[in-house]
Amino acid sequence: MSLDILRNCPLFAALNAAQLAAAASGLRRQSLAAGTVLFHQNDAAAHYYIVEHGLIELDRLSPDGSGKVIELIGPGELFAEAVMFMNLPRYPVTARAVDDSAVLVLRNIALLDLLTTDNTLALHMLGHLSMRLHHLVQEIETLTLHDARYRLANYLLGECERRDTTRLTLPAPKQVIASRLGIKPETFSRLMHSLRSTGVIDVRGATLVVNDLAVLRNLLDSG
Amino acid sequence: MSLDILRNCPLFAALNAAQLAAAASGLRRQSLAAGTVLFHQNDAAAHYYIVEHGLIELDRLSPDGSGKVIELIGPGELFAEAVMFMNLPRYPVTARAVDDSAVLVLRNIALLDLLTTDNTLALHMLGHLSMRLHHLVQEIETLTLHDARYRLANYLLGECERRDTTRLTLPAPKQVIASRLGIKPETFSRLMHSLRSTGVIDVRGATLVVNDLAVLRNLLDSG
Missing domain, CATH: 2.60.120.10 (Jelly Rolls)
Structure with a gap:
């Protein structure tokens, strides 16, 4: 026990x-x-x-x-x-x-x-603690992303509704949008990467296309 | 650099x-x-x-x-x-x-x-990684507590308003309330501890007194 x-x-x-x-x-x-x-x-x-x-x-x-x-x-x-x-x-x-x-x-x-x-045991313990650190950092990332994803979804939906289109010309560089939403640049990059890799959005230069408004709305409902 | x-x-x-x-x-x-x-x-x-x-x-x-x-x-x-x-x-x-x-x-x-x-270096590195683990666990705890605190504040305010009093007789053991709010028992304990130590609530047996409704309302507004 x-x-x-x-x-x-x-x-x-x-x-x-x-x-x-x-x-x-x-x-x-x-x-x-x-x-x-x-x-x-x-x-x-x-x-x-x-x-x-x-x-x-x-x-x-x-x-x-x-x-x-x-x-x-x-x-x-x-x-x-x-x-x-x-x-x-x-x-x-x-x-x-x-x-x-x-x-x-x-x-x-x-x-x-x-x-x-x-004397190899300490090295193995270092390895396991390192892996555990990575997992915890990922967990924090997930918890932080949850909040950031909500804010980004809210921003994108707002822009789509305001302009009545799913094709947005980004009004400022990504870093500026990230900063306006209170999201760290690296978190913003991870978030955009995740939305792109799941097909929710496409980004081509300064143009952002929202392919799936429903997914963004779900993020808001579950946030 | x-x-x-x-x-x-x-x-x-x-x-x-x-x-x-x-x-x-x-x-x-x-x-x-x-x-x-x-x-x-x-x-x-x-x-x-x-x-x-x-x-x-x-x-x-x-x-x-x-x-x-x-x-x-x-x-x-x-x-x-x-x-x-x-x-x-x-x-x-x-x-x-x-x-x-x-x-x-x-x-x-x-x-x-x-x-x-x-051969003492590996031990020192283990010590530093251990401390780092503690910090990350605390950070996760803080992020999780944020959410749990919101739900608890929402519950307590709701009960106070429904019964028009700041003195609540808890309708069930703490574990049951925690579970109803979707909060892990140990997170619930930490949360109650934190609200008690900052004087926001008092707990005497099955009676809970909310000393500061404004703090709870602020938690909801900032959540």
Whole structure:
């Protein structure tokens, strides 16, 4: 059960079954009532954690003594593992349970031992984290595009209706239209590429033809 | 100039100036007209890349011979670096310029040499990629919360108006309300936490008090 939670963390994706068991050696489960502090900023860091259920808040004290929430960690998510790799001996944040929670407690030394005895393992872990980064960047792109696509569809439909045609002469360079719609140039390029590749629009020089008004209207309805 | 682009990639954040220069040894710049293929799927992989400007599409051929866009890579972003760490000798995708583009071409061997001569470097890189992952997860959380916050604000305002009060007795457990609004339980928890910590609402058992209807209305207007 605990190993299943580990297996789903990108950090452990490079580990085979024996390595996963070694990384999890000494693993224990800790329940935390809402409001309980798991560790304080500047405590010695010998463990890292995965949230089993509940919600953990990471706070950093500023020099004036006020706390600021840095991150909220939910089920299946790892925290304090970066500290272990950075060779910092102390936690840079305080971890507190927001709701009644449970965390899996893992020993830094168990994973670091594995990494020093198998020098290709760190490379494989880098590869898996890199892939995970790409996926997250794509996910952000999709979420951002959703909004940008809505705005572009709204603009194009508005222009078609105003001029009563589906053949538009773009009134300004693409970058200017992107900027007017509050869309980053690279997002705008991706968006135009996607609309062109699905045949919704054609672009020839400064002329843009909307082939499918219905698809644009659907974007607005679902936005 | 090229080193500035490198410095902004999370992968290189752990490198000091001398290591960065070593990783960039043999770096060259390649211009690509729109439509040009940079490398084909199954080509031997000796390089990884950073987009300087333009847009690069990564396609994977499925067994039936049709291509599928796996990823679009924009300015400042790295690609094909995971391949290098995974010890795959061949690119799993075809890279093609969507727009007129330029990429920085880096040699795998330059970075892998560094990693084998300094065995703490890989750990530092893991630490930096882990931190970057946390930031991206937070960014996704923020983008998702935006939508969820809108739906929750809409629900709460609707209930307040319908019952003509700002003191609501929740008609169902939080999980049920979350599910009815199409919000994941952990997102719902974070959202309630955020509305409570900013004083917009108070929750006491099954009673929810809306302290600030204007903030909720603003959420709807800006959504």
